[in-house]
Amino acid sequence: MLEFNMLGKTLLLFGVVLIILGVIFLLVGKLPFSGRLPGDIVIQRKNFVFYFPLGLSILISIVLTIIFRIFRH
Numbered sequence: 001m002l003e004f005n006m007l008g009k010t011l012l013l014f015g016v017v018l019i020i021l022g023v024i025f026l027l028v029g030k031l032p033f034s035g036r037l038p039g040d041i042v043i044q045r046k047n048f049v050f051y052f053p054l055g056l057s058i059l060i061s062i063v064l065t066i067i068f069r070i071f072r073h
Helices: 002-028 054-072
Strands: 041-044 049-052
Touching: none
Parallel strands: none
Antiparallel strands: 041 049
C-alpha cells in the first residue's frame, strides 16, 4: 500500500512538471527576450541556419532548480 502511495505522488509530480514545461514552451515564443539572450549560438550560412538557445536553456535550468529545491524542503 505504501509503494502505491509513493508511486502516485511521483506520477503527480511528473505530471505537474510536464504541465509547467508545456506552458513554458508555449510562452517562450512570445517572450520579448527569447532568441536574444547572451550565450545563444546562431550560425548562418548561405543555405543553413543553426540556432542553439544556450542562454535560455541555462535560464530555464536555474528556474527549475529553484522550484525543485523549494518543493523538496
